[in-house]
Amino acid sequence: MYDVVIVGAGPAGATLARLLGHRLKILVIDKRQLLEKGSSVRSEKSCGGLIAPDAQQMLARFGLGVPKEILTGPQIFTVRTMDIQNDFERYYQRHYININREKFDKWLVSLIPSEVHIASGAILKSFETVNDVIKVQYTREGKEQTVYTKLLAGADGAFSTVRRKLSPVTPAPKTYITIQEFYQTDSSYPYFSAIFDDEITDFYSWTITKNDLLVLGTAVSPKNQPYEKFLALKNKLFSKGFKFGSCVKRTGSYLLRPGRLNEICLGKGNVALIGEAAGWISPSSAEGLSYAFRSANALADAIQAQPDNIIAEYERNTRSLRMNIRLKLLKSPVMYHSFLRKIAMKSGFMSIDIVQGNGEAEKNGRLKCYENTLIP
Ligand SMILES: Cc1cc2nc3c(=O)[nH]c(=O)nc-3n(C[C@H](O)[C@H](O)[C@H](O)COP(=O)(O)OP(=O)(O)OC[C@H]3O[C@@H](n4cnc5c(N)ncnc54)[C@H](O)[C@@H]3O)c2cc1C
Known part of the structure; x- marks a missing residue:
């Protein structure tokens, strides 16, 4: 049984694994091949870098x-x-x-402590909560794998499977x-x-x-x-x-x-969302790396505080991040209205x-x- 299974080893997931990896039993799964140094397998996230x-x-x-x-x-x-x-x-x-964004992502993954289990080339298929434990199913090299965890962290980006399977929780951005x-x-x-x-x-x-x-x-x-x-x-x-x-x-x-703050979804029960999976990204510039780092840090702090309700603690830790999005939402109409x-x-x-x-x-x-x- 894992303490945390993290889906996605982009900037958000890799940061969460780095911050928690020495203390908790963690599995990271990612469909990309981010571990293989110099691998010829394309594993680039489309990004301005x-x-x-x-x-x-x-x-x-x-x-x-x-x-x-x-x-x-x-x-x-x-x-x-x-x-x-x-x-x-x-x-x-x-x-x-x-x-170079691909090298950047691989570098962030290389900083994850060696105790953390990493499954590259692994695709999340489904998850379900049974008696406070989450059963996670993914495929790797054509084989189905099942693991159990106390907490599932969805860090799987804009087209998040974790978020879609949680919905309808909040309106989507x-x-x-x-x-x-x-x-x-x-x-x-x-x-x-x-x-x-x-x-x-x-x-x-x-x-x-x-x-x-x-x-x-x-x-x-x-x-x-x-x-x-x-x-x-x-x-x-x-x-x-x-x-x-x-x-x-x-x-x-x-x-x-995101067009409104309520489109940012932090998760539900023992499932948390970080990075772009949650909707953490600037609505004015599409800058997303700072939000991936900040939300991962906020969730890591929430998990380490061992509260009864992790999502409520994570929400408290992201007050300033929400204020930041609010300011960008105020700036957007000036940037995106032709006359203004x-x-x-x-x-x-x-x-x-x-x-x-x-x-x-x-x-x-x-x-x-x-x-x-x-x-x-
Ligand atoms: C074209 C473009 C340009 C951008 N330019 C910039 C920029 O210059 N600067 C900036 O700050 N931001 C930029 N952004 C935004 C930024 O790239 C994202 O906000 C940031 O990557 C979010 O990090 P993340 O870790 O949340 O998600 P991601 O970086 O998207 O990582 C998600 C990870 O989850 C994995 N995954 C997804 N689904 C599954 C699944 N089912 N099973 C297993 N693994 C899965 C993916 O392989 C990936 O590794 C840009 C975005 C785009 C689209």
Whole structure:
């Protein structure tokens, strides 16, 4: 019998296992092959791979520094905000750490104490509670496995099986489908572009450079011809001067966007949800790593406190995280309403001027093409 079975070894699940692994009997199951170093098995989570300041702060609080093998280039200090409808753009300074997400996830798994049992390539099928004990069934290498646990932690991401089997507990957050394509490029784009265009999506699209690859991504409604929208986005950016070489990789994934606090589900009884499975993700930027870390930390503290009601304790521990989501929900309407965004961008508040080759600052803000560098 396990104390905790964790479904999902992404940032949330791997963090929970790391924090509890020395004290409790734990099993982690993940359908990906995250343990095998240098394995040829694809185990990448579709992601922009940017560690934002809030996630950096959590890594600092955990006493962790990101190993250099996980970094990719360029390191990014600038967000280029492009409003296609209003034909306007601004640059903002922001400090991201640009990483290879697959290596990052494998590194987090490598930090899990050796006492923890890890089943890679294992897919959760079902669970049921019988007399306060949870019977968990999963398949691995085609064989069905059954284990028993006192607590089940669902850390299985946006398309969480654990959450779906618990439902209906709370309304689910809005679900987007994300598409990312990786193109060879010999131009350099030393910024993270955040692209707003209501014709493509009511959320946003982005470009990020990963070494010699330019990543173009978008989060769109699954119901509204997602790939056609992606191609329309690509065409628009091409006409703005972006150069897309041959496509070497395409990834896709679900993405949640909570619209209300009651869409975040912490769990029920002896089943808890952390990370994106719970709906912990920024509704304004889709930044999810900090929420994965913070919710895992909150649940680890709740479990160690040994309360009668773990979910109630976990809820207490996530008060500030809920406040954080509340603030992002207040910020969202300004970012995602065309007119309000135009006013905010035109005000130039917090934006930086781009210095041109002749030393003059670019203050106009009209959307134009800077092909190779921030300094046109
Ligand atoms: C396209 C895209 C770009 C993003 N870019 C960024 C970014 O740049 N920065 C940022 O901070 N956030 C970003 N996010 C959000 C971020 O990736 C997530 O919020 C974060 O990964 C959530 O971590 P998690 O551990 O909760 O879930 P995940 O990272 O999704 O991990 C879930 C794990 O559960 C496993 N799993 C799922 N189902 C099962 C099952 N049935 N059985 C066994 N295992 C299972 C999966 O294999 C996976 O390993 C992005 C998201 C998307 C979709």
